[in-house]
Amino acid sequence: MEPHPDEFGQQVSHFQEVLKRAGVKQTHQRLEIFREVMQTVEHPDAETVYRGVRQRIPTISLDTVYRTLMLFTDLGLISSLKTSHERMRFDANMHAHHHFVCTECGMIRDFSSPEFDALAIPDAVRAFGSTVQAHVEFRGLCWHCLEKKQHGT
Ligand SMILES: [Zn+2]
Ligand SMILES: [Zn+2]
Incomplete structure (x- = not known):
């Protein structure tokens, strides 16, 4: 399911709320990483998210993206799936x-x-x-x- 524009606005306020409640600082990087997972139906792995975010934030590292995705998973913003031999994939459809x-x-x-x-x-x-x-x-x-x-x- 492709999230439509106003749904994305809602997701962003949910994102801000969850971070605030958890006492996690909301940074531009974190929002961009969240946006990248939100806007795709592909269930991307960390590297795919990294390639997308890097176009907007060239200084970001794969490690940061990976750790941020794990943080989002812990916060319940996204979920992670591991399908057999594949790498961890992330799912923003909650x-x-x-x-x-x-x-x-x-x-x-x-x-x-x-x-x-x-x-x-x-x-x-x-x-x-x-x-x-x-x-x-x-x-x-x-x-x-x-x-x-x-x-x-
Ligand atoms: Zn196939
Ligand atoms: Zn899914």
């Missing part, structure tokens, strides 16, 4: 949603499904603890990778 993951190119896309949001919690899961949210992940090949395979390249 609404309940599900993922399609391409196992070939690592493409991750959000989808919403009222049906999956309302999944019945299996007894086996209840035995472990209290569930807050269920997340369904479909893994497979995206159309692009599928086509590449069919053409034998």
Whole structure:
């Protein structure tokens, strides 16, 4: 889901509030890093975020970007996903949603499904603890990778 302009304004005030409450200083760098994750549906890794932010803040380092993303994750502003052998990816969509993951190119896309949001919690899961949210992940090949395979390249 592409966040639309007024949604971004709302996200920024939420961002400012969360930082303030946590006693974390709001800097231009932090806002730009947040903006970079917010404006994409790609679930980028730290390096991709770094490449984007660097165009606006050339002095920023990959390490800073990585540490900032981890800070945002701890603050609950974004979430982090680790899909098998891949690098850590970051997700700014904090609404309940599900993922399609391409196992070939690592493409991750959000989808919403009222049906999956309302999944019945299996007894086996209840035995472990209290569930807050269920997340369904479909893994497979995206159309692009599928086509590449069919053409034998
Ligand atoms: Zn793919
Ligand atoms: Zn997502």
